[in-house]
Amino acid sequence: MPPPSIPDPLIARLSSASSVVAFTGAGVSAESGVPTFRSPDGLWNNFRVEELATPQAFEANPRRVWEWYHHRRTLMGETQPNPGHYALAEWGEHVRKFSLITQNVDGLHHRAGSQGIHELHGNILRSKCHTCGKPAGEIGPDKEGKLPYCPCGGPIRPDVVWFGETLPAKVWERAWNDARSADVFLSVGTSSVVYPAAGLIEVAKLAGATLVEVNPEETEQSDLFDFVLRGPSGIVLPEISRILGWATRGDKARPAPR
Numbered sequence: 001m002p003p004p005s006i007p008d009p010l011i012a013r014l015s016s017a018s019s020v021v022a023f024t025g026a027g028v029s030a031e032s033g034v035p036t037f038r039s040p041d042g043l044w045n046n047f048r049v050e051e052l053a054t055p056q057a058f059e060a061n062p063r064r065v066w067e068w069y070h071h072r073r074t075l076m077g078e079t080q081p082n083p084g085h086y087a088l089a090e091w092g093e094h095v096r097k098f099s100l101i102t103q104n105v106d107g108l109h110h111r112a113g114s115q116g117i118h119e120l121h122g123n124i125l126r127s128k129c130h131t132c133g134k135p136a137g138e139i140g141p142d143k144e145g146k147l148p149y150c151p152c153g154g155p156i157r158p159d160v161v162w163f164g165e166t167l168p169a170k171v172w173e174r175a176w177n178d179a180r181s182a183d184v185f186l187s188v189g190t191s192s193v194v195y196p197a198a199g200l201i202e203v204a205k206l207a208g209a210t211l212v213e214v215n216p217e218e219t220e221q222s223d224l225f226d227f228v229l230r231g232p233s234g235i236v237l238p239e240i241s242r243i244l245g246w247a248t249r250g251d252k253a254r255p256a257p258r
C-alpha cells in the first residue's frame with residue numbers, strides 16, 4: 001500500500017516543534033501480529049472483558065485469568081516491533097522533547113528502542129502483588145500451573161490495568177503534563193474510546209497543540225484533529241521519518257521477519 005501523502009504544513013510543524021507527543025494504541029502493533037481489541041476479529045469480540053480483565057474476575061477465578069495472560073504473553077513473545085515502532089524510536093532521537101505515551105501492554109515500543117515510555121495500562125510481561133502492589137518481576141504460574149504468591153500472602157497478577165482500576169498515578173501525571181505542553185500531538189492506532197487515556201487528546205487540543213490522527217479508520221474523535229492520515233502506522237510513520245530525514249534506522253525500519 002503506498003503511503004498517504006503527508007501535507008507540507010504538517011512536515012513544517014513537526015520539524016519546528018520543540019515538543020512532540022505520540023499517543024499509541026493497539027493499532028500500532030497490529031502489523032506485528034498483535035490483535036487489536038475492537039476490530040471485528042479483535043480480542044473484545046472473542047472474549048468477555050468481565051471474565052478476564054477486571055479485579056473481580058481475578059479474585060473469582062485467578063487460574064482462568066492467568067491462563068489468558070499466559071497465552072497472550074506467549075503470543076507477544078513471538079512478535080517483533082514493526083516499522084511504525086522503529087519510526088517512533090527514531091523520533092525520540094530527533095525531537096528536542098519527545099514523549100511516547102502508550103496504552104499498549106506488549107512492550108514492543110521498548111523493544112524497538114524507545115526510551116522513557118509512559119505505559120498507561122501497564123506491561124503484560126511484568127507481574128505484581130494484587131494485595132500490596134509490590135513488583136514481582138516476570139513471574140507467572142509454574143510449569144505445573146501452580147499460582148504464584150507474594151511474601152505478604154497476596155496473589156501475584158499481571159501488572160496491567162484492568163477495567164474499573166485507576167491508572168498508575170505517576171505515569172498518568174507525567175503523560176498529562178506532556179500532553180498539555182505538546183506542540184504536536186499524534187494519536188496513532190487507537191479507537192480513542194477508553195478513558196481516561198483517550199482524554200489526553202482533548203487535553204492537548206485545549207492546550208493548543210496541533211493534533212494528528214494516524215489510523216486507517218475514522219474514530220469517534222476524528223473531528224478534533226487538524227491532520228488525519230488514513231493509513232497503517234507501519235507505513236505512515238516511516239514515511240514521515242523519511243521526509244524529515246529522521247530515518248536513521250533504515251535497516252531496522254523494514255518489516256521484521258515473522
Ligand code: OAD
Nearest residue numbers: 025026027030036037038103189190191194215217232233
Ligand atoms: P482498539 O482495538 O480499540 O483500537 C485499535 C485502533 O487501531 C482502531 O481504531 C483501528 O482502526 C486502528 N488500527 C488497526 N490497524 C492499524 C494499523 N495498522 N495502523 C494504525 N491503526 C490501526 O485498541 P485501543 O484503542 O488501543 O485497555 O484500545 C484502548 C484500550 O482498550 C486498550 O489499552 C485496552 C482495551 O480494553 C485495557 O486493557 C485497560
